[in-house]
Amino acid sequence: MLASMTMTATTASAASARARLSSKASAERVGTKVSSLIRANKRDVRCEVTAESSINQIGFATPPSTGAAPKWDAIIEVGGSQQFVSEGRYYECHSLKGVEPGSKIAFERVLGTHDGNAPTWGHPYVSGARVEATVLENYDDKKVIVFKYRPKKHYRRKNGHRQAMTRFLVTKVVKA
Amino acid sequence: MAIRDKIFAFAKGMRGRAKNCAKIARNRVEKAWQYQYRDRRTKKRNARALWITRINAATREHGLKYNEFVHGLGRENVCVDRKILAELAVNEPLSFRALVERVKTMRGIE
Numbered sequence: 053m054l055a056s057m058t059m060t061a062t063t064a065s066a067a068s069a070r071a072r073l074s075s076k077a078s079a080e081r082v083g084t085k086v087s088s089l090i091r092a093n094k095r096d097v098r099c100e101v102t103a104e105s106s107i108n109q110i111g112f113a114t115p116p117s118t119g120a121a122p123k124w125d126a127i128i129e130v131g132g133s134q135q136f137v138s139e140g141r142y143y144e145c146h147s148l149k150g151v152e153p154g155s156k157i158a159f160e161r162v163l164g165t166h167d168g169n170a171p172t173w174g175h176p177y178v179s180g181a182r183v184e185a186t187v188l189e190n191y192d193d194k195k196v197i198v199f200k201y202r203p204k205k206h207y208r209r210k211n212g213h214r215q216a217m218t219r220f221l222v223t224k225v226v227k228a
Numbered sequence: 229m230a231i232r233d234k235i236f237a238f239a240k241g242m243r244g245r246a247k248n249c250a251k252i253a254r255n256r257v258e259k260a261w262q263y264q265y266r267d268r269r270t271k272k273r274n275a276r277a278l279w280i281t282r283i284n285a286a287t288r289e290h291g292l293k294y295n296e297f298v299h300g301l302g303r304e305n306v307c308v309d310r311k312i313l314a315e316l317a318v319n320e321p322l323s324f325r326a327l328v329e330r331v332k333t334m335r336g337i338e
Contacts, residue, residue, distance in 0.1 A: 127308060127312055129307075133311075134308065134309050134311065134312050136312070136315070163306075163307060163308050163312075164308060164312075166323070170322075170323065170326055171323045171326070173306050173308065173327065173330075174306070174307075175304060175305040175306060176305050176306065176307035177307075196264075196268070197261050197264065198265060199258060199261030199262055199264075199265055200262075200265065201258060201261075201262055208258075210261075
């Protein structure tokens with residue numbers, strides 16, 4: 053699915069900034085573990101992939117209109133929503149605090165796994181399953197205009213809002 | 229971009245003078261923003277209602293009703309939410325059926 057992935061390296065970022073990530077307290081608040089922080093090459097990597105529609109929209113998902121249903125390896129709970137994930141694809145979620153691009157994270161709250169035969173459901177989480185991922189980037193979502201207005205009451209407010217998001221690439225799904 | 233140009237950019241596709249005349253466009257664009265504010269909230273409600281309808285239809289194919297199915301999931305402590313369940317019901321009927329059968333056996337053979 054990521055066959056046409058091309059990597060473009062951006063400018064180097066300080067390794068000392070990543071050392072600040074060793075505070076696990078903030079990561080555990082979100083339910084993820086920052087298992088190893090420093091990548092071998094210190095360049096930020098941005099992956100540009102063809103826009104294949106992910107079945108995980110933050111709001112809700114609609115079934116694909118054509119073609120086969122997307123294969124999934126696990127269902128994880130991240131960023132306040134549940135998502136299908138499969139290896140080798142990238143997904144978005146609401147921003148995970150304190151996680152910098154290039155760092156590796158693991159999602160421990162796996163609600164179900166699928167190994168090609170039948171899915172395994174967790175009660176509520178599958179014990180021993182985890183999804184390992186690399187953070188691609190922290191970005192701001194498209195701007196949403198928040199406009200409030202009361203007619204005849206001299207009240208109007210206009211604000212813009214860009215939700216902080218995190219894009220992560222799933223590298224490995226451990227199903228046991 | 230000037231503010232008026234931003235308004236016109238937002239007013240593309242509107243009917244009549246609303247896309248061409250500044251005063252009218254401003255009114256319609258502000259109305260559009262108000263609708264967006266309201267509908268970002270109703271979108272979540274509609275989505276959940278749609279998921280529930282789909283899950284209901286899928287479970288009734290296998291002899292359960294939605295309320296019985298969800299109650300069974302709660303008893304088993306399966307915390308998969310309705311978005312995921314509806315997606316499975318549409319795209320992976322076999323997996324969904326396995327879940328429904330499991331809930332049926334847990335409640336007693338029906």
